[in-house]
Amino acid sequence: MSILKLALKSSTVQSIRQLSGSSGSDVVVVSALRTPIGSFRGSLSQLSAAQMATQVIKALISQSSVKPEQIDEVIMGHILTHGGGQHPTRQAVINSGLPSATVTSTVNKLCASGMKSLMLASGLLSLKQANIMIAGGMESMSNVPFILKRGDTNYGHTQLYDALLSDGLMDAFHNIHMGNCGENTAKKYGITREDQDKFAIGSYEKSAAAAKAGLFDKERISVTVPDRKSGTKTISDDEEYHKVDFNKIGSLKSVFQKDGTITAANSSKLNDGAAACILMRSETAKDHGLKPLIRIVDYADNELDPIDFPVAPVGAIKKLLSRNGINKDDVKMWEINEAFSVVPLAHIKMLELDANKVNIHGGAVALGHPVAASGTRIVAHLAHTLKSGEYGIAAICNGGGGSSAMLVQAV
Template sequence: MSILKLALKSSTVQSIRQLSGSSGSDVVVVSALRTPIGSFRGSLSQLSAAQMATQVIKALISQSSVKPEQIDEVIMGHILTHGGGQHPTRQAVINSGLPSATVTSTVNKLCASGMKSLMLASGLLSLKQANIMIAGGMESMSNVPFILKRGDTNYGHTQLYDALLSDGLMDAFHNIHMGNCGENTAKKYGITREDQDKFAIGSYEKSAAAAKAGLFDKERISVTVPDRKSGTKTISDDEEYHKVDFNKIGSLKSVFQKDGTITAANASKLNDGAAVSLLMRSNTASELGLQPLAKIVDYADNEIEPIDFPIAPVEAMRKLLDRNGLKAHNVTMWEINEAFSVVPLVNIKLLGLDAQKVNIHGGAVSLGHPIGMSGARIVNHLAHTLKSGEFGIASICNGGGGASAILIQGN
């Protein structure tokens, strides 16, 4: 081996060792919880996004020794706020029992909103502008209203616009559905219908196996939902993965284009849910006697042409690897959000990843994709799953050509 290669290898090993170290200013995830994920107009549809977030924030505080008045700020990703009342994040903060002095912010970076909230909170903690924060994401896609544009009430008929589409699922630059962008990527990179169907089946199988093994239990709470018959009922399980019919997957018609590759089975679904994390610096956790789940090592964003959004995570993840002296094989576990099956497939292809390390417990295709929540959910799952010293990367693409990614290390 040449002197240059030895030097590079030594440099990489040293970088990894430095990452594995700890300092009192490291930002850590102390607790990470989520609601079950409900299907569209399904088990959680009686709850608003704020009501789901309220329940999960209450549980987060209840499970830790942190007092409500110790929380400096709450940042939540939330996209489709229409009809949810003024400042849904503020509603969740006040109704969960946090003091009115708690600073509250909402982030809209489309599907990356929940992850971006965690990134912003980490930055504030690193700058010591806050000591303890809650960050995450929420979405009730079941309750997004139709819109009557102001001024569109002339004599005769008028038109309603679906805010779920216009503000969440439609590319604003080409006026096409995000699925059409996915079709463009599939064609450009040779990702076939068979590839996507196989991946989707695997996602459902992995989610079902993980649920059966209790691997979601530490991260998932039970929520209370209004019920006409009994007054209230408790929802404890994710809804979507139970609804698959494997016999029909191969025969489903494409959704977005004639003779296309994306179907209702190999794409993510419309869903409801909320996820949050309790973040602080490691010295604060020590002072409070709290054992962190994981350390947030680094995070990155990337932006490309809007139609190519499915491959935006590639450069975000490369930035994390390059900046931290890591190679793909140094990462134990990858969470790449399954907006469509083509997204993780093309990212695996372009980064040369070991597919056995990607979404090992399923993803949005089978569990669901409440768009403001998903970025936080996949980080939470990494935090609960990584063993001490192991590195994990979570990444999620967003409409408009963007993506966010976070590198974390198990504690």
């Protein structure tokens, strides 16, 4: 390579780094919160997705100096809206005390919905179409109804369809459960049942240790839930990671295929929860006397064949690293959503990542996966865990072969 080409290459990388460096127009996250994560039909099942999001939005406003009328727009990811009432994001906005003039939108990008909402908000802020925004995700998997298809009620018996499966967990192209796609990935990349069980045990152990050390306290709020005996009760802890029985993990049968590798223990669960962030440009944060947690450096989507959705984030991550002149070793923390244990394991293998930097405080296998909220949750965890100057990448796959990933830097 000639000296001129080397100089141009160096100049390009430097320009990219300058572009992603600190400036008054950087989009930053100044607050990031989530509810505890409830088990299926568990501690949060009395709340709709909108009701959980309402409590998160109230907490965001309460903990910041931002006034309700200063929020220009709210974007929330939500997949399984069935039976939740008209425009769940609008419900959350109005019921949290924000003005009726607040613009609201709901995003459905399956499991990546909560991250995509952050990406959309960041783009609007970069274009200066808004000054202050709230973005996140919400899901009550416990309250997804069964569907009776219109026109199927002829004489005799009829069939109910579980919307949780049909609109959330089934691949629409091959008519197979997402877990079968995970099995395909495990076979393709030589990831064994033992590998996945070991990873799952680690996820539970790391989540429990992090909770004990108070590492989720800054990101997690307490939620008020209706209670028949006392009127209301307060839920403050994640529910799922307490329920593991390590003695049974090795003996569980595979769920999706007779001789498969994916079990109830080494995959994420059905869960309830909501998460959201306040985003603005750094100059706006300075005007309000707010200290940013992270700046959003860049974000990317990637799509491939639907059956390969578990590894779709690999392409999104490569785009982020290449565009910003960052080596994977420069990334301090990786939050790769644990839809199944095979997902982060495949990423570690394909990207040759340091496993000690991946999901260092556990993930969805242990904490739970309230699908549309998880993309926001993993970004929020980076926001509260990274130290000043450190880079982190959050990545999440979604059904249909898609994914989203976000590169952030602690301020």
